[in-house]
Amino acid sequence: MGTVGMTWNDQTWGFPLVEGSEGEVGLDLTRLRERTGLVALDPALVNTAPCTSSITFLDGERGILHYRGIPIEEFASVERPDFVEVAWHLIFGRLPRRDELEAFQTCLEENASLPEGFLHLLEGFPVDATPMAMLSATFASLACFRQQGLDPHAGHPESAPGSHARWRIQGQSFEAEACRLLSRGRTLAAWVHRKCLGLGFIPPEPGLRYAAGLLHMLFARPPEGFQVDPVLEDALNLLLIVHADHAQSCSTTAVRVVGSSLADLETSCAAGISALGGTRHGRTNVAVLEMLEDLLREGRSARECLELVRRKGSGLRLMGFGHRIYKNLDPRARLLKACAQRVADHLQVPDPFLDLAREIEEMALEDPYFIERRLYPNVDFYSGIIMRSLGIPTGMFPVLFAIARLPGWIAHWRELQEEPGMRIVRPRQIYTGPIRTHYVPLSQR
Secondary structure: OOEEEEEEOOEEEEEEEEEOOOOOEEEOOOOHHHHHOOOOOOHHHOOOOOOOOOOEEEEOOOOEEEEOOEEHHHHHOOOOOOHHHHHHHHHHOOOOOHHHHHHHHHHHHHOOOOOHHHHHHHHOOOOOOOHHHHHHHHHHHHHHHOOHHHOOOOOOOOOOOOOOOOOOOOHHHHHHHHHHHHHHHHHHHHHHHHHHHOOOOOOOOOOOOHHHHHHHHHHOOOOOOOOOOHHHHHHHHHHHHHOOOOOOOHHHHHHHHHHOOOOOHHHHHHHHHHHHOOOOOOOHHHHHHHHHHHHHHOOOOHHHHHHHHHOOOOOOOOOOEOOOOOOOOOHHHHHHHHHHHHHHHHHOOOOHHHHHHHHHHHHHOOOHHHHHOOOOEOOHHHHHHHHHHHOOOHHHHHHHHHHHHHHHHHHHHHHHHOOOOOOOOOOOOOOOOOOOOOOOOHHHO
16 A cells, blocks of 8 residues: 655655555554664554454544444444344344344353352442442453353463464353453442442342343342333433444453453453443543532533633633544433433423533534534533433442443453464653662661
8 A cells, every 4th residue: 555754863764555445554663673673752642553363344524333334323223222243243243133132142141140159249349338449359350250162262271482472262252251341340340339328139030131130230129119210211221332332442441451461351341341330431521410410500501601611710611622532522422312211201390400501502503612622522422411310320420431431441452362473562662761770778878
């Protein structure tokens, strides 16, 4: 496809260009240090593609998000959105046949229960432990309870020194491992919620779909019966689907970095959960709700909100607007806006949070200040509103996000392990510390 020339210290090198299947063009710097002695400095990896991937394509300029070629809108357009179908598609690279989907759903149901040891583990956490901290700790513990017969890496040691070292994944074993992780992750999330509320843990209800089973474990209060509302189930399904993967996000990069050390799947995903627990990643929808709550409490209108945002020194940021990647409307935001309205109409309860959010969006999309800065609603602007309508407390928002992102993390971990010549991630740095100094004995300091 051509090369890009680089000249330094009277020498010139050519570095090849690579093109993705959607026309993205990148500069291959794999041999930069080997050939020039230089390294590339790119804080936060803003301009760096650490890998090639066939899982998710997103184009922030045009507001496009595809899961293995399928637009995200198509998964939401079916009569009953199905997170499990999307999970299979992301993990295994294609849509499942009916028999495959049914078998996978059966596998999910059979693996939903947790070993008794998890009860003691959860009960041992302090009453004020955060949901994400508990989820991360317990998720990593899943590796302790893995059946060795289903270990996707059993019997495949590292290859000889100097050659490509990786695990070779056997199809059936990996499918069982992925299924167990998705199912037990859901149960863990529900039990973390119940632990926070001081409620007893309840087992998964047989016969329920993935999202319905999650709602049941979250909100059932035995001995009273609990019927899952199909409209709310569909809303949760959509929330899970739109969060299932988003290319090389902070948490996905964490999964791939840890996975490159040949860490197991559970440990790698636990690293993703830890990254997602940070306020810059998995908690933005909480900040949106807090902003809306403040505006409502102070009696401020959408117009007053935008005026404050435009005014320097006001201290008000419009949370849920703008995105590192999207410079157009986030397609997930469109889907969740419509979903939030469907839920509100179904519940027939006034939702001042949704009303104010819609007013803010409508006015901002016609305001030159936001248009010129290409600030549009992102997925977080409406996701928290939906979770609030479902009765999910804000502390559980990132937990649900983590469960939704599991298929993407599993898919990326698998893709990494199958990559020819995969190496452990080991970045360089530009050292800026003191030049050589000398040790001074303690008595002379």
